[in-house]
Amino acid sequence: MTEQATDTGLRSALAELLPELRAFARFLCGNAAQADDLVQEALARTLRSLDAQEERVTDLRAWCLAVVRNIFHEELRARKRETVRLRDAVPEEPAPPAQETPGQMRDLARALKELPPLLREAVILVGAQGLSHQEAAEICGVPIGTMKARVSRARKLLAAALGRVTA
Structure with a gap:
């Protein structure tokens, strides 16, 4: 070739x-x-x-x-x-007060933006990009357990930010 x-x-x-x-x-x-x-x-x-x-x-x-x-x-x-x-x-x-935005997608976007960058990238790679935990861990250069923990923490923080109870 x-x-x-x-x-x-x-x-x-x-x-x-x-x-x-x-x-x-x-x-x-x-x-x-x-x-x-x-x-x-x-x-x-x-x-x-x-x-x-x-x-x-x-x-x-x-x-x-x-x-x-x-x-x-x-x-x-x-x-x-x-x-x-x-x-x-x-x-x-001082920052202007946050305003309520209608719609679940806007709420999710705001909650994602508030996540720490490492947690945000983990949940995006696994959730939105559809990568496995292993693939996401390789991209981020961390052990798979670390990636799983980051995704779990991100999901809990998102659920709390959106007012949903997690078990």
Whole structure:
């Protein structure tokens, strides 16, 4: 197989993954524009990484989801550092009171956004993306038990936030 055919196949495979990558990024970010930026950066890094490798990645989907996750966490850490710098420089203004939004989907979206990032990504990978606990654990680079615990805690927090009792 020629290099051009391999390149075309890779581009096709990445194009097929775009909707799933965008959905995952949107759940992580909570914002469509940030999610698009995240996916764009992930694709650029993926292409650079794959060009530099001798071997081909066996599971492109898992690879790309892991790249999106890693970039999200890099940006999250950078935002935290920037927040500390800004807080030290400018006094914090009080946040406006939260307003009730109609509809269960909006309530769920708000509850997801309030989850800690590690729990949010776990429940999205397993719940929304349909990955097994094992696949999600591999993407996040944690043991399967840790992934199961994160998913369980996320589900309990979501149930509490939505006013549902868990057994």
